[in-house]
Amino acid sequence: MKKFDLVTIGGGSGGIAAANRAAEYGAKVAVIEKDLLGGTCVNRGCVPKKVSWYASRVNEAIHRYGPGYGFKAENVSFDYSEFLKARDGYVERSRAGYTGRFEKNGVELFEGLARLLNSHEIEVNGETIYAENIILATGGRPSLPDVKGVELTDTSDDFFNWQTLPESVAVIGAGYIAVELAGVLHGLGVDSHLVVRHDRPLRSFDDMISDALVEAMAANGPTLHTHTNFDEYRQEDGKIACYQNGERKLLVDRVIMAIGREANIENLGLENVQVELNEDGTVKVNDAHQTATPNIYAIGDMIDRIDLTPVAIRAGRQISEFLFNNAATSEIDYINVPTVVFSHPAIGTIGLTEKEAVAEYGEDDIKVYRNKFFSMYASASWHREPCYFKLVCQGPDEVVVGLHGIGEGVDEMIQGFGVAMKMKATKEQFDSVIAIHPTGAEEFVTMR
Ligand SMILES: Cc1cc2nc3c(=O)[nH]c(=O)nc-3n(C[C@H](O)[C@H](O)[C@H](O)COP(=O)(O)OP(=O)(O)OC[C@H]3O[C@@H](n4cnc5c(N)ncnc54)[C@H](O)[C@@H]3O)c2cc1C
Numbered sequence: 001m002k003k004f005d006l007v008t009i010g011g012g013s014g015g016i017a018a019a020n021r022a023a024e025y026g027a028k029v030a031v032i033e034k035d036l037l038g039g040t041c042v043n044r045g046c047v048p049k050k051v052s053w054y055a056s057r058v059n060e061a062i063h064r065y066g067p068g069y070g071f072k073a074e075n076v077s078f079d080y081s082e083f084l085k086a087r088d089g090y091v092e093r094s095r096a097g098y099t100g101r102f103e104k105n106g107v108e109l110f111e112g113l114a115r116l117l118n119s120h121e122i123e124v125n126g127e128t129i130y131a132e133n134i135i136l137a138t139g140g141r142p143s144l145p146d147v148k149g150v151e152l153t154d155t156s157d158d159f160f161n162w163q164t165l166p167e168s169v170a171v172i173g174a175g176y177i178a179v180e181l182a183g184v185l186h187g188l189g190v191d192s193h194l195v196v197r198h199d200r201p202l203r204s205f206d207d208m209i210s211d212a213l214v215e216a217m218a219a220n221g222p223t224l225h226t227h228t229n230f231d232e233y234r235q236e237d238g239k240i241a242c243y244q245n246g247e248r249k250l251l252v253d254r255v256i257m258a259i260g261r262e263a264n265i266e267n268l269g270l271e272n273v274q275v276e277l278n279e280d281g282t283v284k285v286n287d288a289h290q291t292a293t294p295n296i297y298a299i300g301d302m303i304d305r306i307d308l309t310p311v312a313i314r315a316g317r318q319i320s321e322f323l324f325n326n327a328a329t330s331e332i333d334y335i336n337v338p339t340v341v342f343s344h345p346a347i348g349t350i351g352l353t354e355k356e357a358v359a360e361y362g363e364d365d366i367k368v369y370r371n372k373f374f375s376m377y378a379s380a381s382w383h384r385e386p387c388y389f390k391l392v393c394q395g396p397d398e399v400v401v402g403l404h405g406i407g408e409g410v411d412e413m414i415q416g417f418g419v420a421m422k423m424k425a426t427k428e429q430f431d432s433v434i435a436i437h438p439t440g441a442e443e444f445v446t447m448r
């Protein structure tokens with residue numbers, strides 16, 4: 001029987017990162033992956049999404065902003081199949097990089113479905129292998145609602161396999177994926193509808209952000225349908241009819257379900273080991289990412305923390321640092337994790353929303369600074385596109401505990417502010433930095 005110091009089940013963001021880090025310290029490591037190496041992020045998430053977002057921005061530059069700068073957007077065509085070649089070529093090259101890295105580090109890759117037999121043995125392709133330590137990193141998949149005709153709809157996974165663009169699309173959901181895909185499709189010229197159950201998308205974000213997104217979408221974006229909850233989909237006139245309470249509300253070529261994701265825990269043999277689950281079906285772990293069986297860890301989208309690639313990577317690497325490099329802990333800090341929604345315009349956020357800060361510290365202890373200005377990029381071409389920025393500060397020293405922005409360039413703006421917030425920077429320290437002019441970023445250090 002082959003024996004390993006560490007086996008990661010799942011060769012996505014978390015599993016790959018843990019495996020490479022452990023191998024760099026000389027551990028004998030294997031990764032078991034049942035599908036494409038790279039997992040969600042590389043194959044059907046961050047990477048093809050971001051390339052698609054860039055494509056939609058190029059189209060907007062040509063048709064929306066270019067004319068204002070004097071460019072004539074005549075006889076411009078877009079060949080989606082050409083774009084797919086470029087996007088998927090980039091994805092393939094990224095994936096190939098992982099295989100090369102495994103070879104260099106001596107990580108053994110098993111291509112197959114992993115099933116736990118007990119706390120140290122795993123079956124893959126009929127072979128049993130032994131692992132001193134196991135990291136579960138099987139990620140998640142799109143959730144589907146229990147409604148009639150759901151089989152007519154697509155998920156984000158399907159979207160990345162589309163060979164042509166439809167004329168019209170409805171995206172159901174109000175989170176990251178729904179907002180991003182509806183925005184990308186609108187930007188590529190598809191008649192795009194974002195359908196949410198409540199009054200606006202991104203309700204868990206700071207109110208300023210979700211309000212501004214609604215404003216931006218009304219000016220230039222997908223059509224927003226609020227307080228809408230389709231309960232049936234039917235094939236009609238070669239399209240998909242979306243019904244609510246027996247009334248046809250929308251007729252579109254395609255529907256994308258983006259209502260959240262669930263953990264991949266099936267067929268993993270969890271019944272053979274002591275691993276507990278949370279109510280939402282994610283795997284229960286302690287702060288050190290250990291399941292109820294201490295040598296079995298779990299990370300990434302299959303646990304109930306933050307579903308972002310860099311989070312899964314950080315957790316995976318930290319476990320390897322703990323197991324093979326004498327690190328004191330396999331815990332990571334989930335506070336002040338910067339995050340970006342690749343919407344139009346982009347949204348960036350770190351730390352607490354204003355409401356969360358008030359709930360945690362009390363209104364008297366929180367001071368909020370806001371700013372609204374118009375994007376120069378858009379203004380120069382005669383569009384008025386507002387950008388909204390906010391700092392949420394706490395205590396007499398005004399430590400910045402929340403930073404939120406929506407506007408041109410925010411996606412590339414906030415990483416460094418994340419460093420400042422990790423160092424517990426105060427508003428005064430933000431202001432002590434001389435601004436870079438003319439940028440959007442300067443607003444974060446000049447708010448009064
Ligand atoms: C459309 C979309 C866009 C996204 N955009 C971003 C973004 O811009 N930025 C960002 O930070 N995050 C983004 N995310 C989230 C990010 O992709 C995930 O947080 C990240 O991939 C989680 O990594 P993971 O290692 O937990 O799981 P995954 O990357 O999902 O990897 C899990 C792997 O395990 C494999 N597997 C499952 N079960 C088994 C088994 N029994 N045996 C063997 N293998 C198994 C799967 O095939 C998969 O390859 C996006 C997600 C989606 C869906």
Ligand SMILES: NC(=O)c1ccc[n+]([C@@H]2O[C@H](COP(=O)([O-])OP(=O)(O)OC[C@H]3O[C@@H](n4cnc5c(N)ncnc54)[C@H](O)[C@@H]3O)[C@@H](O)[C@H]2O)c1
Binds near residue numbers: 195196203229258341
């Ligand atoms: N840019 C990024 O970093 C990025 C991009 C995509 C995804 N992600 C990660 O992946 C995670 C999953 O994304 P997601 O968008 O699938 O989930 P999500 O949890 O962000 O959003 C799901 C949304 O669907 C809504 N919803 C739930 N049930 C519904 C129903 N029956 N009908 C209509 N709406 C319903 C919810 O209210 C919620 O707003 C995100 O939380 C994020 O962590 C990150």
